[in-house]
Amino acid sequence: MLPTKLAFVDIETTGGRFSWDRVIEIGIVLTEDGETSQTYSTLINPQTSIPPEIEKMTGISNHDVEAAPTFREVAGDILTLLKDYTFVAHNVRFDYGFLKAEFARLGATFCPKHFCTVRLSRALYPQYRRHNLDSLLERFSIKIESRHRALSDAVAIQTFYRLAKKQTSPENFTTAMQLVLKKPYLPIKLKQSVLDTLPESPGVYLFYGSDGAILYIGKSVNLKERILSHFAGDIHSPLEMKIAQQIESLETIETAGELGALLLESQLIKNKLPIYNKMLRNKQELVAIKATTDQHGYLRASLQATTTIKPDNLESFLGFFKSRRQAKDYLTTLAKDYQLCEKLLDLEKTTASCFAYRLNRCKGACLKKELPLAYNIRFVEAFSKSKIKPWPYNGPIIIEENNEQTGKRELFLIDKWCYLGNSKEDVFGSQDSTSLPYNFDLDTYKILLRYIFLHKKQPRIKTLNYKDTTPTQYETL
Numbered sequence: 013m014l015p016t017k018l019a020f021v022d023i024e025t026t027g028g029r030f031s032w033d034r035v036i037e038i039g040i041v042l043t044e045d046g047e048t049s050q051t052y053s054t055l056i057n058p059q060t061s062i063p064p065e066i067e068k069m070t071g072i073s074n075h076d077v078e079a080a081p082t083f084r085e086v087a088g089d090i091l092t093l094l095k096d097y098t099f100v101a102h103n104v105r106f107d108y109g110f111l112k113a114e115f116a117r118l119g120a121t122f123c124p125k126h127f128c129t130v131r132l133s134r135a136l137y138p139q140y141r142r143h144n145l146d147s148l149l150e151r152f153s154i155k156i157e158s159r160h161r162a163l164s165d166a167v168a169i170q171t172f173y174r175l176a177k178k179q180t181s182p183e184n185f186t187t188a189m190q191l192v193l194k195k196p197y198l199p200i201k202l203k204q205s206v207l208d209t210l211p212e213s214p215g216v217y218l219f220y221g222s223d224g225a226i227l228y229i230g231k232s233v234n235l236k237e238r239i240l241s242h243f244a245g246d247i248h249s250p251l252e253m254k255i256a257q258q259i260e261s262l263e264t265i266e267t268a269g270e271l272g273a274l275l276l277e278s279q280l281i282k283n284k285l286p287i288y289n290k291m292l293r294n295k296q297e298l299v300a301i302k303a304t305t306d307q308h309g310y311l312r313a314s315l316q317a318t319t320t321i322k323p324d325n326l327e328s329f330l331g332f333f334k335s336r337r338q339a340k341d342y343l344t345t346l347a348k349d350y351q352l353c354e355k356l357l358d359l360e361k362t363t364a365s366c367f368a369y370r371l372n373r374c375k376g377a378c379l380k381k382e383l384p385l386a387y388n389i390r391f392v393e394a395f396s397k398s399k400i401k402p403w404p405y406n407g408p409i410i411i412e413e414n415n416e417q418t419g420k421r422e423l424f425l426i427d428k429w430c431y432l433g434n435s436k437e438d439v440f441g442s443q444d445s446t447s448l449p450y451n452f453d454l455d456t457y458k459i460l461l462r463y464i465f466l467h468k469k470q471p472r473i474k475t476l477n478y479k480d481t482t483p484t485q486y487e488t489l
Contacts, residue, residue: 018098020100022101024162034056034114038111039051040052040090040094046174051166052093087118099127102165113417132189148168199257213235221260221287231276239262298334299316299335301329301398302328302329311356312356315336332454340359347373365378375387403429408476409473411424429460429461431460
């Protein structure tokens with residue numbers, strides 16, 4: 013059943029940051045059963061100056077908003093208007109996120125059901141690349157009174173919705189809307205109020221079954237969106253179905269950002285061993301590939317089981333794997349791709365040549381027919397991807413994460429790819445950091461490697477000297 017009471021909303025702001033910028037105009041078009049029932053529009057005094065670029069884009073000046081009401085003065089009217097309506101906006105996270113932040117400053121909760129017409133456009137018209145509002149205005153020949161004014165843009169969004177619904181078969185439109193709405197199936201023992209009040213911030217969530225058993229632990233940059241996706245009406249995954257059938261309660265832990273969520277998820281899964289987290293569950297033993305040099309100067313690989321990895325010994329390891337089978341499969345692939353000797357890779361136990369040599373896939377290192385230097389160059393190249401990268405800093409670092417919407421801040425103490433602890437405040441002193449538990453964890457390494465080098469935004473990192481940390485004031489894991 014699709015929602016029949018829709019509120020098409022657009023806002024103009026002083027900028028794009030939830031924690032800093034403010035709303036300067038809001039426009040709302042209320043519709044019931046496809047017919048417009050009410051419109052609302054007001055300028056809002058942001059109690060701060062409007063930047064010149066915003067004034068140029070919107071035409072709203074500081075003089076225009078000087079006598080306008082503040083958000084506090086119109087907050088009650090907005091809540092009353094939107095009550096029982098589904099909130100609709102183009103790039104809904106922007107408009108919805110700003111209003112949520114404005115209400116949060118007043119100590120009020122704002123969490124209506126909502127959906128995004130950008131996503132609806134993508135679902136209905138996948139043949140087009142662009143789905144911004146200007147593109148839709150041109151594509152559907154929609155005429156509006158004034159672009160980048162809240163009520164005009166809200167009317168444009170409503171017009172697009174009407175035209176799209178009119179031009180699309182009822183079956184296809186309903187399918188697209190169900191995809192966009194992600195209407196959840198409510199598990200029997202969960203209350204709707206629990207789902208309605210879920211935070212929309214980064215963090216970790218825990219699903220509990222009977223007797224407090226932990227079914228599943230996950231993370232997301234938007235907890236509410238991710239949790240609801242588990243209970244989507246079109247569940248096809250057997251795992252999701254099992255979780256939905258067994259869940260009795262849930263818990264959320266908010267973090268400042270993505271890194272905090274990733275590290276906390278990894279830690280909790282290893283400590284609590286949830287039933288359905290098979291990928292990250294703690295495995296006491298890893299299989300390491302270790303490099304040695306034999307008496308003839310050839311680099312060799314050997315497999316060894318390990319439970320504790322000290323970061324100072326990482327240079328001698330060529331990679332870590334969850335099982336011996338996984339490690340051997342990897343070695344077999346490298347032997348074929350780089351013409352390495354299977355005997356020197358510890359894949360064969362023989363005093364003669366390796367089998368690959370007889371197939372012309374080995375250049376004869378097993379018989380000393382290939383120079384050690386030539387062989388070793390290929391060996392090093394082959395393991396360049398699986399080998400643990402050198403720690404790129406001279407000592408420990410602090411990675412800072414800030415959440416503009418919630419104001420949450422976290423600092424993470426990292427050294428030699430080891431996560432040593434976290435704090436909400438700057439804590440530096442003279443205590444030696446060698447008292448901290450420096451145990452290398454493969455999952456933590458992968459998280460940090462991606463975050464430091466591949467993150468879409470440059471992380472905030474401060475390098476430290478070892479003597480400058482005060483580890484006792486960090487929450488060590």
